[in-house]
Structures are given as C-alpha cells and as structure tokens.
Amino acid sequence: MHAPNATTPSAALAGTPLARAGAGLDLCVHCGFCLQACPTYLALDDENDSPRGRLVLMRGLLQGDLQLTDESVTTHFDRCLGCRGCETACPSGVPYGTLIEATRATLAQRRPLPAVARFLLRVFRHPRLLTLALAVARAARWTGVPALLARLPRDVSFPFAMLESTRGRDAKPSYAPAAVAEGPRVALLTGCVMEGLCATTNRATERVLAHNGYQLVDAPGQRCCGALHAHAGDVPAAQELARANIAAFERSGADFVVTNAAGCGSILKEYEHLLADDPAWRERAKGIAARSRDVSELLAARGPRRGGPVHATVAWDAPCHLQHAQRVVQPPLAVLGAIPGLRVVPLVDSDQCCGSAGIYNLVEPDTSHRVLDTKLARIDASGADLVVSSNPGCLMQLGAGLLSGGHRARAVHLVDLLDASYAAEAGPHAT
Ligand code: SF4
Ligand code: SF4
Incomplete structure (x- = not known):
C-alpha cells in the first residue's frame, strides 16, 4: 500500500462524479480499521475487495494509472455491497458511500450496467411496468409454485425463495388504534416492494403510528424512492424519481415523511445531496430530507406505547x-x-x-x-x-x-x- 498523494484527476476523468468526490480519498490514512467491518473482504479475503483496496483503485482511476475499461479493476467496485459498514468503522471520516456512488456513476457513463440491472432499474422507474411486475409476482406467490421451487438448489431457487418469504404477513388488524385528535401529521412512503409484496406491513405501520399519536395523511403521486438507481450509478433516474417524491410529499402537508424500509429512508435523507447541483430543487430536497424519519425514530419519540x-x-x-x-x-x-x-x-x-x-x-x-x-x-x-x-x-x-x-x-x-x-x-x- 502506497502513501496517499493529493488527488488530481487525469484529463480523461476531469469533470466526472469521481473527480468531484475525489477529495474524500485524501482522508484515508490506510490504517485498515475498516477491513474487519467489510463483509466482502471477510468473504473473499482479497485486499482489492476491501474498502481500503477499493479506495486505492479509485485513486488509480482518478490519476489515470488504471482504466475504467479494465474489468479486473471494475469488478471490485461491482462486488462492493454499498453497505457503508466501513464508513462507521473509519476513524478518519472517509465518505466511502459518496465515493462508491460517484465511482459507479462515472462507470455508468462509460459502460452499460449488466442486463439484469438495466431491466430491474427500468421496471422500478416506470410505474405501470412496476405495477404489472408486482401483480405478476403476487399472482405467482398465490399459486404456491414459488414455495415448491424454493426447495430446489439455491443457485436456481433463491429468487423464488425471496418471493415466498414475503408471504405470511397476512394477519388481519385485531385492534383499533387509539383515536388521534391532534398530533404530528405523517405521510408514509409506501415503497415499491413494501406496498407491492408486503402491504400488510404498511398497514401495520399505519396502525402502530396512529396508536402512538400520529395522524396519517395521504401522499398521492409518490414513486420509487430512487435508491436502487442512485446506488447503481444511474443518477439521472434517481433525480427524476426524487423530484416526483418531493412534490408529492410537499403537497401532502405532512410534518414528517416516514418509511419502514431503511434503504428508502436513507435516500430520502440524501435527496439534498442527490439534487445539490439543481438550483430549482436543492432547497425543496433539503426540506423533505430534514422531515424524513425511519418509523422507529417516530415510535421511539413517543416511548413507544407498550x-x-x-x-x-x-x-x-x-x-x-x-x-x-x-x-x-x-x-x-x-x-x-x-x-x-x-x-x-x-x-x-x-x-x-x-x-x-x-x-x-x-x-x-x-x-x-x-x-x-x-x-x-x-x-x-x-x-x-x-x-x-x-x-x-x-x-x-x-x-x-x-x-x-x-x-x-x-x-x-x-x-x-x-x-x-x-x-x-x-x-x-x-x-
Ligand atoms: S478505516 Fe478509513 S482511513 Fe483507515 S483504511 Fe479504512 S477508509 Fe482508510
Ligand atoms: S460499503 Fe463496500 S467496501 Fe464498505 S464495508 Fe460495505 S462492502 Fe465493504
């Protein structure tokens, strides 16, 4: 491992998202505290699949020593989970999440995403396609076929087992939430998968919030949160979805936007960063980000009720x-x-x-x-x-x-x- 130098982008990468985020690389002192927090390093035992190794690869790209077209380099970014466990382990405050998203956004400008990723991101971007896909998934789950296919070897059965795992949250409400006369107004980000496959959990979320004194308000017009797109490097799609959601939640008049899906909640809180270069939306994004809460935060603020x-x-x-x-x-x-x-x-x-x-x-x-x-x-x-x-x-x-x-x-x-x-x-x- 070489000692870090000040990061100056090569001409080839000037103006890219990685070049804009590159200063974060200089915070890394190569101490290695992040290694044991990295699931891919622990699983693959390769420094290139560790946070420290990936930061070195990013620096190599930025300085022109490595090429974006070199698959032996880019595969290590593809293998990153984006879990950000390294970020909380890092004593130097390296903004790893920002750096890996910037790297992926730069890669996305130079090479197509895998076909499976392109297909999934397209579906999540288009409401009609998404509605259709989720209806097909629910129908398939109803037939019981995924439960049978889930018994096959994992290599082929896993997507069916994932679908089957969403079954069993069909409990009917069996209590009436305490009546709410006043209280903070909250709008639920219903979420694509949550509403499409786990709607009973969304209804439970509404009940437990009401039982803890929150007033639920509708926020029609909301769409996919854009997290999948942002994490894959498709920033324009993530921004388009973010603008639709910001408008929907502003119209709702809610005091808080609440999520029961941690990935969605994370991107909601990062909308300001996502739209930082858009003067028409930056302040609006900041407002929604500031009002976004995980459901556990709102519940804990009320006790929660036992x-x-x-x-x-x-x-x-x-x-x-x-x-x-x-x-x-x-x-x-x-x-x-x-x-x-x-x-x-x-x-x-x-x-x-x-x-x-x-x-x-x-x-x-x-x-x-x-x-x-x-x-x-x-x-x-x-x-x-x-x-x-x-x-x-x-x-x-x-x-x-x-x-x-x-x-x-x-x-x-x-x-x-x-x-x-x-x-x-x-x-x-x-x-
Ligand atoms: S813990 Fe932080 S400073 Fe240390 S190697 Fe990892 S990213 Fe670099
Ligand atoms: S975000 Fe990537 S590098 Fe960081 S801990 Fe997770 S898998 Fe490892």
Whole structure:
C-alpha cells in the first residue's frame, strides 16, 4: 500500500462524479480499521475487495494509472455491497458511500450496467411496468409454485425463495388504534416492494403510528424512492424519481415523511445531496430530507406505547442503511423494549450486511450468498426464533436464506412485531 498523494484527476476523468468526490480519498490514512467491518473482504479475503483496496483503485482511476475499461479493476467496485459498514468503522471520516456512488456513476457513463440491472432499474422507474411486475409476482406467490421451487438448489431457487418469504404477513388488524385528535401529521412512503409484496406491513405501520399519536395523511403521486438507481450509478433516474417524491410529499402537508424500509429512508435523507447541483430543487430536497424519519425514530419519540406480551426469542439484525447510512441505532431497540415477553438475544455482527444490498443479490449472487451464509450461521448460534429487521430487501434475503436452508428461525419486520404486541394487548376479540 502506497502513501496517499493529493488527488488530481487525469484529463480523461476531469469533470466526472469521481473527480468531484475525489477529495474524500485524501482522508484515508490506510490504517485498515475498516477491513474487519467489510463483509466482502471477510468473504473473499482479497485486499482489492476491501474498502481500503477499493479506495486505492479509485485513486488509480482518478490519476489515470488504471482504466475504467479494465474489468479486473471494475469488478471490485461491482462486488462492493454499498453497505457503508466501513464508513462507521473509519476513524478518519472517509465518505466511502459518496465515493462508491460517484465511482459507479462515472462507470455508468462509460459502460452499460449488466442486463439484469438495466431491466430491474427500468421496471422500478416506470410505474405501470412496476405495477404489472408486482401483480405478476403476487399472482405467482398465490399459486404456491414459488414455495415448491424454493426447495430446489439455491443457485436456481433463491429468487423464488425471496418471493415466498414475503408471504405470511397476512394477519388481519385485531385492534383499533387509539383515536388521534391532534398530533404530528405523517405521510408514509409506501415503497415499491413494501406496498407491492408486503402491504400488510404498511398497514401495520399505519396502525402502530396512529396508536402512538400520529395522524396519517395521504401522499398521492409518490414513486420509487430512487435508491436502487442512485446506488447503481444511474443518477439521472434517481433525480427524476426524487423530484416526483418531493412534490408529492410537499403537497401532502405532512410534518414528517416516514418509511419502514431503511434503504428508502436513507435516500430520502440524501435527496439534498442527490439534487445539490439543481438550483430549482436543492432547497425543496433539503426540506423533505430534514422531515424524513425511519418509523422507529417516530415510535421511539413517543416511548413507544407498550403493548401486550409476545413470547418469542428474537435477535435484531440492523439494516445497513439504518445503522451505517442513517446512523439510527437505538430507536429500533426502544421499539423491541416496548414489547413485553420478548427475550432479545445478541446477534454477533448484527451491524454487518446480510448480502441483500438492493439488487446486489441478483447481480452478484455468489458473493451475496457467501455473505448470507455467515449471517445465517450467526442467527443459528443466537438461538433466536425470530430475526427482526426493517428493510424489505434484508427481510427477503434473510427469509429466503432461512427458508431454503431449512433453518428454524424466521424473519419478521420490526413493525409487524409491535403490531402483534398491540393486538395481544387488545385481546383476541378486539377489532
Ligand atoms: S478505516 Fe478509513 S482511513 Fe483507515 S483504511 Fe479504512 S477508509 Fe482508510
Ligand atoms: S460499503 Fe460495505 S462492502 Fe463496500 S467496501 Fe464498505 S464495508 Fe465493504
């Protein structure tokens, strides 16, 4: 490892997103504290697949020593989960998340994304295509075929196991939220996958918020949050989606925009950064970012209200984009603390990625599964019946891994657990 020099972009990269973000590279002192926080380094045992190694590769690109067309270089950026575990481990404040997104945006200007990624990003960008795709997925889930296919070897079965893992959140509401006369008005970012495949969790989110004194308001016209596009380097698409959402949430008049999907919440809070170069939208983006909250933050701000007993042994697995990107750590634990009867057990490396990372598990399945296997072994060792998280990608990844591997534990959304607790408090005959 060579000592860092001041980063001066080569002529070939001048004006690119990487050149604009390049000053962040100079903060790296090559101490290596980030290595043990990096799931791909731990899984692949290659310095080039570590944060420190990738920063060196970025510098090489920027200075013209390495080429964007060299696949032996770019593959190490493709293998990055974007989990930002390295960012919270770094004592020097290297803005790794900004740097990897800038690198990917620069790469996207010079080479096409993989066909699978292009297809998925296109679907998520176009509301009609997305509605159709999610309807087909729900219909497929209803037939029971994915449950059968989930038993095949993991290489072929995993997408079916992910779909099957979204089943089972069909509990009917069995309590009436406390009446809210006044209280902060909140608009839910319904989310593509959450509303399309996990709508019961969205309804549970509305109930638990209402039960804690929040008034729900509609925000019609909202679209995909744009996180998948931003993380893949398709910045124009992410910006287009961000503008639509900012307008929708402004119209709603909500005091807070709330999400139950950590990845979506992370990009909402970064809309200001995403639209920093757009003078017409920068301030509006800043306003929405400042009002965005994870559901656990709003619940924790109200206590949250305690529920009835749920007897289970649970382990909290922090979504990376909640813990590392949003730096929200305590609120989910406060929510678990409001549920009597739970036995919360520690999960080793609960702050490390499960290998989901947006569409990573579909475009980099081998590395994703290696990272997942470590997580599944930790879950088994914890003795938990339920592994609790709060991001649809994580829940589908964990759920599919647990299902296809025949593990005892099941994955559940934090909000569904609190909702079950409120239902238990109300008793079996409440409506
Ligand atoms: S911990 Fe930070 S400063 Fe140290 S090598 Fe990693 S990125 Fe560089
Ligand atoms: S974002 Fe995650 S996978 Fe990528 S370098 Fe950092 S810790 Fe490793």
